[in-house]
Amino acid sequence: MIAPLQERLKALIDKVHGYEVRLEEMEFTVHFRDREREIEMLFTDVLGSRGISLIYGPRGAGKSTLAEVIVRGTNELGKINRNYAFVHLHLDEGIIKELKIQIPNLSDDVINQLKNVFNLDINLGPIGFSIKLGNAIYVLAEVVKRYGLDDRMIVVFLDDVDKYVKRLGYDVLEAVANAIPDIIRREGVKMQVVFMVSDQAAADVVNKVGPKGGLTPYLLWNLPRRAFEEVINEISEKTGVEYVDTDLLWNLLGGNVRELEKLVSRYRWDVKTWLQDEVINFIRDVLKANIDLRTFKDVNEVLEAIIEKGRVAARDYGLGEFTGQPDAIEGAAKFLENNVMIKTRMRGIKYLFELPREPWVGSDFAYQIPAYYWVLRAMIEQGRVGVSVNDILRTINTSANASRGNSL
Ligand SMILES: Nc1ncnc2c1ncn2[C@@H]1O[C@H](COP(=O)(O)OP(=O)(O)OP(=O)(O)O)[C@@H](O)[C@H]1O
Ligand SMILES: [Mg+2]
Incomplete structure (x- = not known):
């Protein structure tokens, strides 16, 4: 029997509190602190329905770290993972910083193929970028269906996407945010694509998508x-x-x-x-x-x-x-x-x-x-x-x- 959500969340929170996270400019790590409420909100609210959402907040508040520990924690706790699968595409200025695809029951071959489609190239220009990202979401949905994993919530974190597209102009985010809900609906999969940004201008643009996109902005603050x-x-x-x-x-x-x-x-x-x-x-x-x-x-x-x-x-x-x-x-x-x-x-x-x-x-x-x-x-x-x-x-x-x- 699968434990109820609250119990699974408690297990996840305990798990991530055991983690240490890297400090960017120092050679040591510190314990991952707090964020209980944020994790609960994420699973009960953000991931409670399919579609797209936006997480924004001050620079260096801990957005990327939160996504990172959630992906790692759910993977290490098999029970929660039965309901979720994650793609964490962590971008930076013009480069892909890290790409983690954690979908249990898929072979390394399939995961590697997926990694290839998410391997975006900044030199494609704004139109090429939005087409390639839209295509990656589509291929992900197809794979999930083909392998009978469509009972899961598929979560795609587009982390620091503002840094990546800065050179292309933030309008590209609006184009992507407008296209993704259609793909999710057409494919009929349970999927939540989370745009993560720290630039207010980028948050404003993503939030411009029409009501059909139904995007909710979530604010993540610095630590208490x-x-x-x-x-x-x-x-x-x-x-x-x-x-x-x-x-x-x-x-x-x-x-x-x-x-x-x-x-x-x-x-x-x-x-x-x-x-x-x-x-x-x-x-x-x-x-x-x-x-x-x-x-x-x-x-x-x-x-x-x-x-x-x-x-x-x-x-x-x-x-x-x-x-x-x-x-x-x-x-x-x-x-x-x-x-x-x-x-x-x-x-x-x-x-x-x-x-x-x-x-x-x-x-x-x-x-x-x-x-x-x-x-x-x-x-x-x-x-x-x-x-x-x-x-x-x-x-x-x-x-x-x-x-x-x-x-x-
Ligand atoms: N809950 C936490 N406990 C301890 N340290 C943390 C926590 N969250 C983040 N950090 C540390 O704070 C620093 C900044 O975190 P992070 O890169 O996740 O912020 P961010 O909001 O994604 O920043 P940016 O706006 O540049 O994308 C990192 O070195 C990280 O290890
Ligand atoms: Mg970040």
């Missing part, structure tokens, strides 16, 4: 506070660092493991240098990108315009004094295009997990990592772009003290 602190502690032990200010790191990194890795491997835990090089300079460069000779002569004028607009929005939306709240900024100043911010609301959106209640996360927009919020807040408070690392740390402390005061 407790799990993030566990990762910090594990990394600090492994790097032999004794004291780490986890409060401060939560306030700067907000659960983003990729950025934590950068801080540790490139900056040897030196928060101040990281703040200057990766955050202050970056935000200043994004603001600079808004300079156009007709409206803004210099970067301080760009900031002025943000403050002017933000004050009005903060007042209109009842947000209180304008401090750079994401819902008052609304992705202005090229913040979405440059991955400073991300939308937390899209048409039909569902949340794989609740978002943290923090000043850098709004109901319509959020900063991808909190450090961007604090830098902008310090700039707004001072009325100039030239802020120092100490200004930022002071802004964080003052705000923390004020909110402690409020809760007394």
Whole structure:
């Protein structure tokens, strides 16, 4: 007898919590943490029906890792695998990073043939790319039927597909997203094709598909506070660092493991240098990108315009004094295009997990990592772009003290 879904999910979650995952810029691994709710949502909601869906979220939040451990875990737990089969096509800029096809009961020969059809070539151009990907989905459906595996849910993760097609233009995603539901319906197979992206522009394009596609966007956020602190502690032990200010790191990194890795491997835990090089300079460069000779002569004028607009929005939306709240900024100043911010609301959106209640996360927009919020807040408070690392740390402390005061 096959155990009910909840029991199988619990087994899967226990299994993946035993895994260690590679840290991209370091030579060691850390335990895979948290994501219970995300895994439950994935199996009960995303994979609850056939069609296409979109998982998007901040850069380095852990989307690819989640897909990876799910594919590995279900494969190692034969019981869940009886109902699911996976193709994890992990792309990168112009290359295929990894292709895993896990469909039990198929011979290596057939798997290898399938691998060949999924071996997409970026040089095909946008039309060639969408035809080849559509064809791969079609061949997959045919194989599943031919070998009598059509009682299973076939899951195709098109992971980091935005990075792969960036050069071709994101419209190609719309073409693919429009074509796939027809193939699934015509073939009559149970299949869910999941587009996974971190670029807001790509998420917007995929989400443009017509109602017949019925695409639902799912937001995956950075790790929650407790799990993030566990990762910090594990990394600090492994790097032999004794004291780490986890409060401060939560306030700067907000659960983003990729950025934590950068801080540790490139900056040897030196928060101040990281703040200057990766955050202050970056935000200043994004603001600079808004300079156009007709409206803004210099970067301080760009900031002025943000403050002017933000004050009005903060007042209109009842947000209180304008401090750079994401819902008052609304992705202005090229913040979405440059991955400073991300939308937390899209048409039909569902949340794989609740978002943290923090000043850098709004109901319509959020900063991808909190450090961007604090830098902008310090700039707004001072009325100039030239802020120092100490200004930022002071802004964080003052705000923390004020909110402690409020809760007394
Ligand atoms: N649940 C987790 N526990 C511990 N570490 C994690 C977890 N999820 C991801 N990581 C680590 O965080 C880093 C970033 O993860 P990942 O590449 O999956 O993010 P992503 O959202 O796919 O990024 P991108 O937006 O660039 O595609 C990786 O080094 C990964 O090992
Ligand atoms: Mg990824």
